[in-house]
Amino acid sequence: MSRLMLLLLAVLLPWLALEAHAETPAGGYSFGIGPVQSAVELAKRWTPVMQYLSEKSGVPLQFKTAKDIPTFQQQMRDGIYDFAYINPYLYLENHRVSGYDAFAREKGGKLVGVLVVKKDGPIQDAMQLQGQAVAFPTAGALAATWLPLGMLKDKGVHVTPRYVNSMESVYRSVAKGLFPAGGGELRTLGTIDPDVKNQLRVLWTSDGLPPFTFVAHPRVPRAALARVQKAFEEMGQDPQGQALLKANNFKGIEAATDADYNAMRKLNIRPVEAR
Numbered sequence: 001m002s003r004l005m006l007l008l009l010a011v012l013l014p015w016l017a018l019e020a021h022a023e024t025p026a027g028g029y030s031f032g033i034g035p036v037q038s039a040v041e042l043a044k045r046w047t048p049v050m051q052y053l054s055e056k057s058g059v060p061l062q063f064k065t066a067k068d069i070p071t072f073q074q075q076m077r078d079g080i081y082d083f084a085y086i087n088p089y090l091y092l093e094n095h096r097v098s099g100y101d102a103f104a105r106e107k108g109g110k111l112v113g114v115l116v117v118k119k120d121g122p123i124q125d126a127m128q129l130q131g132q133a134v135a136f137p138t139a140g141a142l143a144a145t146w147l148p149l150g151m152l153k154d155k156g157v158h159v160t161p162r163y164v165n166s167m168e169s170v171y172r173s174v175a176k177g178l179f180p181a182g183g184g185e186l187r188t189l190g191t192i193d194p195d196v197k198n199q200l201r202v203l204w205t206s207d208g209l210p211p212f213t214f215v216a217h218p219r220v221p222r223a224a225l226a227r228v229q230k231a232f233e234e235m236g237q238d239p240q241g242q243a244l245l246k247a248n249n250f251k252g253i254e255a256a257t258d259a260d261y262n263a264m265r266k267l268n269i270r271p272v273e274a275r
Contacts, residue, residue: 025082028060029220032081034072035065036137036188037168045191049244056231056241059224068165069138076100082220083228087111088210088264089142095258100215102261103225104232107252110208112186113147116174119201123180126157126204134159135170135182143185144170146269147206168192175199187212190249210264213256229255 033046042065050061064081066072076084079098086094088111094100117123129152136145144167152159164173170182171189175196181203189197214232216225232253235241245252 024060024224028054028062029082029224030064030080031061032064032066032072032075032084032086034084034086035067035069035166036185037166037192039065041168045248049248052235052240052244053228053231056234057224057227059227059231061228069140073140079217081217083214083216085212085214087142087212088261089146089269091213091215091261092265094215095261099218101218102213102215102256102258103229104214104253105256105260106187106211106250107236107254109187109211109251111143111211112208113143113206114184114186114189114202115148115151115181115204116171116184116189116200117181117203118174118177119199121177121180121201123203126152126155129159129181130157132159132180133162135164135173135179136161137165137167137170137183138163141167141183141185142269143206143209144183144188148183148204151204151206171196171200187249191247209267209269210261213261214253 031046031050033042035042037045043063046063050063053059054061061083066075073090075081076086076090076094077097079100084100086100091100091102095102115126123129134148134152136149139145139161145161149159149161162179164170164182167184167188170179170184171192173179174182186205189200189202216228233255235245236252
């Protein structure tokens, strides 16, 4: 090997090692999960997933959430999270604003909004909600707020939205009889405490939209992203991964691309008040 080549290697190898080390943030890459449930419940469900993916991919991931959905949505716009799991409308916005790219989604999944009522309560038809206060997680929730409010508006049913910060709070409030009905999302409904779920009845379900998507910020190195994507896709191939999928009401995880959400772009969904 020439003396020049040896000299170049002596200079470049320490620099390349430093770059590789600098790519991984202190504490690992942040993985944002929207606060659709309490932080304690989310941590119980998602921290084991982060630990599993970290071990399988060799990419350290750290579960993160926010105090409420509006804060989480603003953090997404600000590009706070390295990875995140978000609804398709929020994805389209943050792909444009912050550069997030879809890389995985639930296999065969759909985003379905629901309107729930107390199982033994008197509400049998959405028309009975006329003039009543109805619980919703937040004004910016696609499946849990926009879709049911849109349905009610189309039926000529006027309700007063009451925002209670999370879907879990919606379900618990309706189960306690604090509201006659509440907006939610079908997959999340399947993950709540059975004691709460068993007190509820689904009054209405929306048509299916493209599912929530796992996204990565452009700053995440491609090699790290590829390893995380592979680990997600292989979760259904071993008992531990299968158990984690089941705990979060997933059938499986498959690769996704930005083009998979073109159908969502064509729908041109907007908040109810903007229609």
